Amino acid sequence: MRAGFVAVLGAPNVGKSTLVNRLVGAKVAIVSPKVQTTRSRLRGIRVVDEVQIVFVDTPGIFAAKRRFERAMVHAAWSGAHDADAILLLVDARRGLTGETGAIIERLKESGREALIALNKIDLVPRQRLLPLAAAVEETGLAAEIFMVSALDGNGVDHLLAVLKDRMPPGPWLYPEDQLADISERLLAAEITREQLFLQLRQELPYAVAVETEGWTAARGGAVRVEQVIYVQRETHKGIVLGKGGQQIRAIGTAARAGLAEALGRPVDLKLFVKVRQRWPEDPERYRDIGLEYDV
Ligand SMILES: Nc1nc2c(ncn2[C@@H]2O[C@H](COP(=O)(O)OP(=O)(O)O)[C@@H](O)[C@H]2O)c(=O)[nH]1
Ligand SMILES: [Mg+2]
Numbered sequence: 635m636r637a638g639f640v641a642v643l644g645a646p647n648v649g650k651s652t653l654v655n656r657l658v659g660a661k662v663a664i665v666s667p668k669v670q671t672t673r674s675r676l677r678g679i680r681v682v683d684e685v686q687i688v689f690v691d692t693p694g695i696f697a698a699k700r701r702f703e704r705a706m707v708h709a710a711w712s713g714a715h716d717a718d719a720i721l722l723l724v725d726a727r728r729g730l731t732g733e734t735g736a737i738i739e740r741l742k743e744s745g746r747e748a749l750i751a752l753n754k755i756d757l758v759p760r761q762r763l764l765p766l767a768a769a770v771e772e773t774g775l776a777a778e779i780f781m782v783s784a785l786d787g788n789g790v791d792h793l794l795a796v797l798k799d800r801m802p803p804g805p806w807l808y809p810e811d812q813l814a815d816i817s818e819r820l821l822a823a824e825i826t827r828e829q830l831f832l833q834l835r836q837e838l839p840y841a842v843a844v845e846t847e848g849w850t851a852a853r854g855g856a857v858r859v860e861q862v863i864y865v866q867r868e869t870h871k872g873i874v875l876g877k878g879g880q881q882i883r884a885i886g887t888a889a890r891a892g893l894a895e896a897l898g899r900p901v902d903l904k905l906f907v908k909v910r911q912r913w914p915e916d917p918e919r920y921r922d923i924g925l926e927y928d929v
Contacts, residue, residue, distance in 0.1 A: 637686040638718035638801035643710060645733035646670055646694025648725040649753040653784035654678045654691040657794055661896070662814035663691045664828035668839060670694060671831050673706055674923045675713045677815035679808050685798045686806040688815075690717060695737050701927075702914040708929040714741075719800045720748040721793075726758045726781070730769055738773050749800075751780040751793060819846040820923065821896060822859050826889040826905070830863070830874075833885055838873060841866045843913050845922060848904075856900035859893065863905060864913045871907050882907065 642650045646669035655661050658678035664671060670693065678689045692710035696703075714720050720741065724734055741748055750770050755763060767779050778796060782789035808815065816824070823844040831839040848860030865871050875882045882905055890903040913919050917927040 635684050635686075635805055636801045636803050637688070637806045638804070639688045639690055639716065640719045640721055640797055641690045641692060641714040641717035642721050642723060643692055643695060643714055643737060643748075644723035645725070645731060645737065646696055648694070648723045648728075648734075649784045650694070650723050651691050653723060653751070653753060653782070653790070654689045656784045656787055656790050657687075657689055657797075658813055660813050662816070664824050664831070666828060666831035666839075668831050669696075670703075670706065670840065671828070674925050675709050679812055679814065680794070681806075681810060682794060682798045685801050686808065687794075687797055687801055688807055696733050697736075700914065702920075702925075704929050705920055705925040705927065709925055714746070718802055719797060720746055721797070722748045722750045722775070723753050724750060724766075724770065726752040726754050726763060726766060729766055730773075738775050742773070742775050747777045748775055749778050749780065749793075749796070750776040751782050751789075753782055753784050755781045755788060756783040756786050818897065819849060822846045822849075822893050823861060823923075825892045825896060826861055826863070826885065826903075828892070829885045829889045833881070833888070834873065838870060841870055842874070843919050845919075852900075852902055854900065856902055857897065858902040858904070860904045861906070863907045864910045864919070865907060866909070866911050866913065868909055871909050874907050 644650050651663035651665045651672050654663050658680050662678035663676050672693045676691045680687050690713040692713040693706035695707050695710050698704045698707040770776055770779055780793045823846045827844045830842050843864040845862050847862055850858045852858045886903055886905050890901050894901040920927045
């Protein structure tokens with residue numbers, strides 16, 4: 635038996651969560667077209683033959699300034715710290731950006747080697763991939779280079795096979811049928827947050843936090859879930875609610891469907907919107923999602 639951790643690192647929006655979902659074969663991480671959708675570390679688990687691979691999805695790494703951003707980036711690096719393998723993801727369409735270059739430098743300084751995957755190859759003509767692969771090779775960090783599309787699955791099986799071979803001997807870390815290591819409450823909050831990222835415009839999703847406050851059994855095997863959406867301003871509350879409550883209903887409908895599917899039972903979802911101006915300075919909001927406050 636073998637088992638180990640693979641940390642999936644990269645700049646924001648390169649497709650880390652999409653790839654983790656693809657590697658696990660189930661949706662364990664939320665995905666959106668916006669940067670910083672992922673706020674903390676999340677483990678997705680896949681068994682291949684007698685090897686258990688635990689994928690650690692991480693927040694994007696960038697030059698963080700605000701406290702909450704710093705906490706996210708810190709969580710990403712600590713995900714790499716005790717991993718058996720590091721998989722660095724590069725957006726093939728954007729190439730070796732400054733953000734990715736900075737990650738490569740830091741990994742090299744720490745003396746770690748990494749597998750590097752060029753992702754989103756479905757968006758890039760073949761002849762542009764080869765020079766990019768050469769440039770990646772030149773960094774001297776890559777133990778091996780892969781070309782994948784997390785979206786359509788191209789190249790992912792080969793990547794999985796190589797990762798499997800790199801896992802150390804040892805007992806499995808989770809039960810055979812477990813797909814993710816996340817509490818149901820946090821999963822539920824993440825599913826609602828994904829809708830906020832998908833349905834709200836521009837910067838608003840970054841100003842929002844979701845917390846599951848109530849979880850009670852209801853009739854017919856259903857579960858009643860109560861969540862609070864924290865916003866920072868009264869005007870934001872108005873936008874989240876929408877005209878006549880239209881927006882919050884749309885968010886609730888989509889989130890309830892997603893949650894019912896994830897839990898495999900009917901869900902009665904109640905959403906409340908509260909203004910808490912300083913939630914990004916509230917240690918409790920960090921603890922809830924597994925972030926460190928003071929980094
Ligand atoms: N075309 C294409 N889009 C992708 C691929 N992988 C991810 N995306 C998209 O890139 C965006 C960011 O993905 P996400 O997984 O949230 O990135 P993360 O921030 O690195 O976790 C989403 O809109 C994804 O649908 C891919 O292989 N091809
Ligand atoms: Mg992500």
